[in-house]
Amino acid sequence: MVTGSEKRKIVWGAGTPRTLRAHWSMHELELDYERRPIGSRNGGNLTPEYTRLNPSQKIPTLQDGEVVVSESAAIVNYLTTCYGTAKNLQPPTDPAERARYDMWCFFCMMELDADTMYIIRRHGDLHAIYGEAPNAVKAAREIFAKQADAAMARLGAGPYAMGERFTGADILLTTCLTGALRREIALPQALNDYLARTTARAAYQRAMAANQPLAAA
């Protein structure tokens, strides 16, 4: 057994690409865990219990014994760092390779998530809550498409973000790109081929099932 894998693990949150990152990591690593499939719009993230774990009141959050981790990319990197070696999923330790890995992680979280996809989500899908901002949504779609081209250039022959080895960077990249497809942002063929590879993984399929929100969410 991998050291620490016996600690009680709980993933809070379900139903979004960001929560999928935590569930997918668990399934790639074949770790046992409990689900608390709270949503982000039904009050489950606003309870005192959850607010103590994550004062941002956002999902997902991971509990690993006494360790509490929020921010989906931090969860992916924590889990693969602690438990990834047996599955060859650990982040690189060589500084240059680690820099390339970090580049992918920050690129995904900033350029493909916070700076673009989340604007589309907030002011497109959720405009009734956050207000309409059609110019911002249009610009975010265009910037996403441009950054998708950059992702394709960086991916090169792949087959994965870091080359031959599937890593946490692929969990982040995939969950950003599938969000674009759902919103009909066309991706270059090389990224569609990449998605066909990553989403065919058995762990992805299992994680998609685990990421189902509560019926009422």
Ligand SMILES: N[C@@H](CCC(=O)N[C@@H](CS)C(=O)NCC(=O)O)C(=O)O
């Ligand atoms: N940077 C955070 C973002 C998390 C996030 O925004 N989660 C959304 C659901 S996908 C949420 O909980 N939203 C609730 C809110 O905005 O109040 C992460 O990657 O974990």
